[in-house]
Amino acid sequence: MICVWCQQQFQPIIDxxxxxxWRPLPAPALCATCTTRLTPITGPSCPTCGRRQATTSICYDxxxxxxxxxxxxxxxxxxxxxxxxxxxxxxxxDYALRLALQAxxxxxxxxxxxxxxxxxxxxxQTWLTRGFNQVTGWLSGQPFQQALTVKHAHKEQPQSAKTRxxxxxxxxxxxxxxxxxxxxxxxxxxxxxxxxxxxxxxxHAAQQIYFGGAKAVTSLTLAR
Amino acid sequence: MNDLSEFFGRRLPAAQAVPELEDxxxxxxxxxxxxxxxxxxxxxxxxxxxxxxxxYCRQCLQMGRLTSQTKLYTISxxxxxxxPPGKILTWQGQLSAEQQRAATLVKTAVxxxxxxxxxxxxxxxxxxxxYPAMAWALAQRWRVAWVSPRxxxxxxxxxRLQQAFRGVSQCLLYGDQSTPYTYSQLTxxxxxxxxxxxxxxxxxxxxxxxxxxxxxxxMLQRAISRAEKKTGCHLFLTxxxxxxxxxxxxxxxxxxxxxxxxxxxxxxxxxxxxxxxxWRMQLTKQRLPxxxxxxxxxxxxxxxxxxxxxPHVRDLPEIMQALNQAGIQGGASVHAGDPERAAKVQAMRxxxxxxxxxxxxxxxxxxxxxIAVVILGGDDPVFSTAALVQIAGRAGRSARYxxxxxxxxxxxxxxxxxxAQRMIDRLNRQGKQQGGxxxx
Numbered sequence: 102m103i104c105v106w107c108q109q110q111f112q113p114i115i116d117x118x119x120x121x122x123w124r125p126l127p128a129p130a131l132c133a134t135c136t137t138r139l140t141p142i143t144g145p146s147c148p149t150c151g152r153r154q155a156t157t158s159i160c161y162d163x164x165x166x167x168x169x170x171x172x173x174x175x176x177x178x179x180x181x182x183x184x185x186x187x188x189x190x191x192x193x194x195d196y197a198l199r200l201a202l203q204a205x206x207x208x209x210x211x212x213x214x215x216x217x218x219x220x221x222x223x224x225x226q227t228w229l230t231r232g233f234n235q236v237t238g239w240l241s242g243q244p245f246q247q248a249l250t251v252k253h254a255h256k257e258q259p260q261s262a263k264t265r266x267x268x269x270x271x272x273x274x275x276x277x278x279x280x281x282x283x284x285x286x287x288x289x290x291x292x293x294x295x296x297x298x299x300x301x302x303x304x305h306a307a308q309q310i311y312f313g314g315a316k317a318v319t320s321l322t323l324a325r
Numbered sequence: 326m327n328d329l330s331e332f333f334g335r336r337l338p339a340a341q342a343v344p345e346l347e348d349x350x351x352x353x354x355x356x357x358x359x360x361x362x363x364x365x366x367x368x369x370x371x372x373x374x375x376x377x378x379x380x381y382c383r384q385c386l387q388m389g390r391l392t393s394q395t396k397l398y399t400i401s402x403x404x405x406x407x408x409p410p411g412k413i414l415t416w417q418g419q420l421s422a423e424q425q426r427a428a429t430l431v432k433t434a435v436x437x438x439x440x441x442x443x444x445x446x447x448x449x450x451x452x453x454x455x456y457p458a459m460a461w462a463l464a465q466r467w468r469v470a471w472v473s474p475r476x477x478x479x480x481x482x483x484x485r486l487q488q489a490f491r492g493v494s495q496c497l498l499y500g501d502q503s504t505p506y507t508y509s510q511l512t513x514x515x516x517x518x519x520x521x522x523x524x525x526x527x528x529x530x531x532x533x534x535x536x537x538x539x540x541x542x543x544m545l546q547r548a549i550s551r552a553e554k555k556t557g558c559h560l561f562l563t564x565x566x567x568x569x570x571x572x573x574x575x576x577x578x579x580x581x582x583x584x585x586x587x588x589x590x591x592x593x594x595x596x597x598x599x600x601x602x603x604w605r606m607q608l609t610k611q612r613l614p615x616x617x618x619x620x621x622x623x624x625x626x627x628x629x630x631x632x633x634x635x636p637h638v639r640d641l642p643e644i645m646q647a648l649n650q651a652g653i654q655g656g657a658s659v660h661a662g663d664p665e666r667a668a669k670v671q672a673m674r675x676x677x678x679x680x681x682x683x684x685x686x687x688x689x690x691x692x693x694x695x696i697a698v699v700i701l702g703g704d705d706p707v708f709s710t711a712a713l714v715q716i717a718g719r720a721g722r723s724a725r726y727x728x729x730x731x732x733x734x735x736x737x738x739x740x741x742x743x744x745a746q747r748m749i750d751r752l753n754r755q756g757k758q759q760g761g762x763x764x765x
Contacts, residue, residue, distance in 0.1 A: 189386075194381065195383060197372060197383060233375050233377065
């Protein structure tokens with residue numbers, strides 16, 4: 102097989118367990134070396150934002166968000182490896198790299214309790230230049246509802262290019278789609294995004310989802 | 326008008342609409358049942374598709390993504406250069422008699438527009454041999470490029486060319502550079518950068534033509550012929566031509582100039598082979614062969630700087646640790662993916678480091694005066710015959726220190742090692758006939 106990230110030939114390791122489950126053999130998208138470049142979040146983490154840390158108490162960033170609580174889970178740590186991945190996937194636009202994280206995301210979604218999955222949308226301009234929504238790219242057949250849209254067609258400055266202070270004063274960028282109320286009323290909604298940095302974007306989205314009549318909103322991000 | 330010079334002889338996507346440009350060509354085109362990238366000429370896989378339905382090329386993604394919605398623009402090369410008032414060649418050095426003979430042959434072949442190969446031993450002074458021909462070409466207002474598969478080679482070469490042709494507009498292009506592109510007569514760049522050019526160069530000098538990744542990449546080989554003008558020609562430089570080139574030489578398809586002797590007239594250092602039984606087992610216990618340690622300690626005592634070549638990147642930390650434990654300290658390790666690679670090599674050049682432990686990335690194109698070379702695990706398949714000859718060629722390059730020691734530790738002899746020894750001996754025999762001698 103060929104690794105989607107480093108494009109090298111590799112031989113997937115098939116253990117006895119995989120053989121005995123009598124399912125189709127696993128077909129990993131990443132080779133062993135590239136898999137180790139990404140660090141999954143295991144062990145103690147912040148209970149509200151999912152950040153990897155030594156204790157299970159609420160982290161400093163989340164304490165500052167007391168007024169707007171939101172429960173987030175994250176799959177991977179946002180470290181040098183994840184940064185390199187995001188650089189190639191999102192900013193260089195290598196859509197094939199979505200395959201690398203479909204399997205971990207599928208597993209993470211299985212552990213979440215929700216009724217409706219709402220991915221964070223991208224604006225019109227990004228859709229034209231990038232050609233894909235980086236979040237829905239990671240979904241492999243799971244049903245989702247595009248209940249949110251971006252109000253402005255074009256963002257002057259991407260979120261990733263701002264400082265923390267600039268991010269926190271960002272005005273509400275999202276709006277509900279017209280049929281959102283039918284989709285969301287009384288539902289448990291799971292928001293899906295790529296990176297949780299300050300939590301500003303996800304809280305803006307959660308606010309809109311609550312306006313749409315959702316019963317509960319939690320979020321899942323690929324990296325924290 | 327100034328902005329347009331960016332498109333001279335190149336094929337690029339336009340950042341914003343430029344009204345002067347004619348209709349561009351779509352970057353990813355459907356040809357028959359398949360899609361082909363018009364920059365790197367590679368075929369797309371059936372899965373290389375975006376969510377919005379556009380096709381995109383993954384092969385040259387690092388140079389900026391091209392999709393079936395981007396357009397590439399080009400302006401054919403106008404050769405709009407002004408010549409410097411004085412002499413073009415500002416190089417002060419002297420060519421040896423042997424070099425002079427080769428330089429004349431190279432120049433004649435260029436004047437006749439022939440594709441040619443200069444087969445010169447490591448440390449023969451290939452670069453300088455090309456200078457007279459280069460000066461002639463530049464005087465014809467030719468656009469010339471000096472390309473190499475290795476970025477280290479380009480980085481070392483660019484300042485030398487800058488010195489040698491001071492009045493000529495020059496630019497250096499490579500992957501992670503920060504300076505912008507300028508339209509210039511003499512371009513020094515990695516082969517990958519040629520993908521952005523089309524029919525631009527009247528003469529292309531391809532340095533280290535047998536080096537990875539050029540030797541194994543049809544994409545890069547095609548990039549060379551595409552970057553060359555239809556009326557242009559090229560010169561290949563190498564010390565160790567591969568099978569394919571040697572076949573072309575035998576068939577007489579390539580004008581070839583030989584230079585079996587180094588510029589200082591001394592013969593090539595031979596590879597001293599030593600057995601190191603099961604050194605990998607020792608390494609797991611953080612130990613290196615006693616012979617090796619003794620040799621390196623001697624180098625340390627006599628202030629002799631050295632390069633230690635190892636087969637794989639993953640060996641580097643272990644070997645560094647083992648060296649550290651044996652009291653051989655102060656050096657650094659370097660590999661292709663090392664973020665501080667350029668800085669470390671520069672530090673070695675500036676004589677700030679006593680030694681470098683490296684993978685094969687430093688096998689060619691770099692010159693450190695008075696350096697000893699040690700290869701650990703020379704029987705590993707990564708050390709091909711060409712690689713070994715090149716590595717051995719790092720030693721004894723300067724005229725002041727022509728005596729270089731090359732030691733190769735192997736667990737067992739391999740064909741590649743023996744071939745490398747034979748190749749060096751053969752070149753030395755030819756060199757002796759031309760008056761080469763052993764350094765004292």
